[in-house]
Amino acid sequence: MVVLRTEPVTIGGVTLNNHLLLAAGVLGTTGASLSRVLACGAGGVVTKSIGPQPKDGHAGPCIALLDDGILNAMGLPNPSREFTGELSGLGSKPVIVSIFGGDPEEFAEVAGWFKGMAAGLELNLSCPHAEGYGASIGVNPDLVEKCTRAVSTLGMPTWVKLTPNVTDITAIGKAAERGGASAIVAVNTVKAMRISTALRRPVLGNRYGGLSGEAIFPVAVRCVYELYEACSLPIIGCGGISSADNVIEMMMAGACAVEIGSAVQKHDITVFETIKNDLYAKKGIDPAEIIGCAHG
Amino acid sequence: MVVLRTEPVTIGGVTLNNHLLLAAGVLGTTGASLSRVLACGAGGVVTKSIGPQPKDGHAGPCIALLDDGILNAMGLPNPSREFTGELSGLGSKPVIVSIFGGDPEEFAEVAGWFKGMAAGLELNLSCPHAEGYGASIGVNPDLVEKCTRAVSTLGMPTWVKLTPNVTDITAIGKAAERGGASAIVAVNTVKAMRISTALRRPVLGNRYGGLSGEAIFPVAVRCVYELYEACSLPIIGCGGISSADNVIEMMMAGACAVEIGSAVQKHDITVFETIKNDLYAKKGIDPAEIIGCAHG
Amino acid sequence: MDEQLPVQVTLTEIKTETPSVKTFFFDRTFAFEPGQFVMVWVPGVDEVPMALSSPNSVTVQKAGDATGAMFDLRVGMGLGIRGPYGKGFTRGEKMLAIGGGVGAAPLLPLARSDCVMTLLLGARTEKELLFVDQLDESTDVIIATDDGSLGQHGYVTDLFKEINPAVYDRIAVCGPEPMMRAVLAAVDTIGFAAKTEFSLHRYMKCGVGICGSCCIDHEGLRVCRDGPVFSGEQLKKSEFGHYTRDASGRKKKI
């Protein structure tokens, strides 16, 4: 079992305490919660996704816990600009604000609110286009490039989180790269659905939802691997990571760091310490020795 | 728990003994094996995928068993035309031959070998295009329509099995419908990968593989649901079904029948009888009462 | 995770408890600790947290779309339920319970488990008092109403001043947040904050500790998973009694 040496790491312009970040949409609603997760051992935290207007999100049920994953359709609830007030107590901690918008202008507007307030921004592209017919921004390379550029020109580290629900994720990764992204985060949730056979309707209020957790780990590994071959940006792996071995696997696929979300539900906030205990040791190796080594 | 009445069912031009089919690529290599699975209670069987030339398939490992699914990269091994010899002993049993090719002409050629020999044909579109750069035929609506038409014009029931690895599966379903498909099968495997952290390389010889089993059930349900809204063809659900409740869920999503593959590995061939015992009863309801009922 | 899809229950009885509160009985029982909640799915409307008032009932005040839709349901109709979730009341042997309005709902199963010696019960007016008869069977009930229509004319905090807290080993409180905040101040004055527990209500979406909708300041505790029952010590320096958050996460004064 590979162990890594303990050290801060700078990825995509952001200095993290270790390689394990809290994923967007998980407990990232308040400054107090973000602080708590950092205190519990996360190397960095990504906030809930903030958009141009406040949103209540979808009617419930918003979540379904499966044997091997989570299905959710929160609907991007967020307090919009008011969220800046949550960050004042976090100082220079490794906080990355997840943002979304309906078009490049909205992305730029929301990004602007957080300039100087956070270590970086992560673009959530799994949001509907302002004039789209439900398809998310993240399936359109041209839009991805424009939204990325609209934010990266502001000068903050700009991570772009890709959706796996596309025919060719490398085309989207390259678009983010052209748009000036500092790093790619792969991946967001997989579009899915479950139906209650007892109540004869979808279990989620929104019917469709995003699948996360162990079930999608092989999809996430594949996406990281493909993007590592296609793009030159640092990659942050996300999707079903819940153990130190999963972290190593993601690194071997090409990831420099990882985001952890669903495992926080299954294993509670202590999952960061648990993974750190298995992952790090004083005499551990430099991750650079294994990042991408599966590409042989 | 919904139970169905026991009866043969005709779907997409094929009369089946019940709603549970053996999926393509699972034990469908020989006439003897197909007979065995029918004798074990399957309502119909789909063969391994047959192509224009014999293929040995990929170097191994070809399979990885996960906690919640199977990752495979067999590489379409098949004996090509010699396979017709396997069907002679199966008479008029509900056998659907899965076929593939590199372009519409090859699909038509292979289909022609089986005219009058099988109850129907199922097009495997998760195969590389003859001149493509690795992308499968199934991601291209125009090609899907042409390959479907090339086969459907021969007059046999023509099922088209869709890949979920596309941005919009409804576009592919509509293309199959335009091409004259008798039914849609949703879905084939999800493109994925696992890496051995011990051996520092992908676990599959082909590196990339297809994920099946419980992990992809929510993806399959979602695809069936989307296709039921977008297309008018009967839909056969496939992807992680392993219980009677899963069958009911697929039907509520819009499926008329299901294909079962990975569950045959986890639960052995007796899985058909096990599911039938839970699914059917003399006083069961007509499936038409629940097919698509989750669309409320 | 172990699959936790909602189970379907059928309503067997709907009892009007007060003009604004109903109890919904269903055909399945749930093993739970008093103070735990379930996520109740009103099909086609929403899914919201509700306290179990017994193994097969939730007691609910009409307050929004979901509870409003529930009030329109009839016996024989279905709901989806998942849970129970959360941390319930720590059981003592000689407990004091303090309930206001629909807050008496989770205190009923606590009282029925024979660990509550005295229960201070408050409401705006006599008609809004909840579970008086049922509670009377399990514990000594002392009543206060804001308008004096029954019991003492005043609040449960007034009643609290008149009892001797030292005879109780633990205190359990559930009711409107301003009432609970006042009780916290009172128990803190006499050094009982650590032995007093409060059942919080916050807007929830997931109910299982992942979305963060119900996190309270300033420690980031999750009402659905670290609570809904918290000790007075945990709550003293929190937002408790000052503000809450709405569905979008914006702060709202209480």
Next chain:
Amino acid sequence: MDEQLPVQVTLTEIKTETPSVKTFFFDRTFAFEPGQFVMVWVPGVDEVPMALSSPNSVTVQKAGDATGAMFDLRVGMGLGIRGPYGKGFTRGEKMLAIGGGVGAAPLLPLARSDCVMTLLLGARTEKELLFVDQLDESTDVIIATDDGSLGQHGYVTDLFKEINPAVYDRIAVCGPEPMMRAVLAAVDTIGFAAKTEFSLHRYMKCGVGICGSCCIDHEGLRVCRDGPVFSGEQLKKSEFGHYTRDASGRKKKI
């Protein structure tokens, strides 16, 4: 399914047994029944089934790309292993074992489990006889070589004619398929087909009963899951001894 990703083993010793057969010892033990196999992953080459000759070894004849690549490995190098899989030999108390060439490999652990009274061992020539010394320690070995360089000049089927089968409760056979087919004919003549088991070798891809590459006619039995050990009764009317299939599934005469 429970995750069954290959485990990594490191080669600790490589022993040349005969000019065409080597035993590869590794640093992990596997609990197995004699006759079971493991899927051996030669990294970068292929993954093929091999019989366990002991809890920490496989014994292999150079026959294709994967085994050829294995023969180039050195101590300290790694393999991936998953399994063991399949149905092993049914153990008797007074067994007769019949082995030819590399087929002696799975018979060694059977003999070492003290249930084999006699073992008929054959090979083309003396140098190709496998495990003579090791087998001698556990059972009575009677040898035949095609060229008469050691033991009887002839085949194990000749040896079989000279022993008294009645003293054995079960027979276990493993070797080249024509040899095994001849043994099946012989045991069937004396009504021993049901008590005789044969370990089959077929081309495999998955090894776990899903791909169908190793299905045999005419019952569709899977060598990896219903076998590789089959009784004579199961095999009498099968393709056994007549044909097999290649990687594409085309039939090939034996």
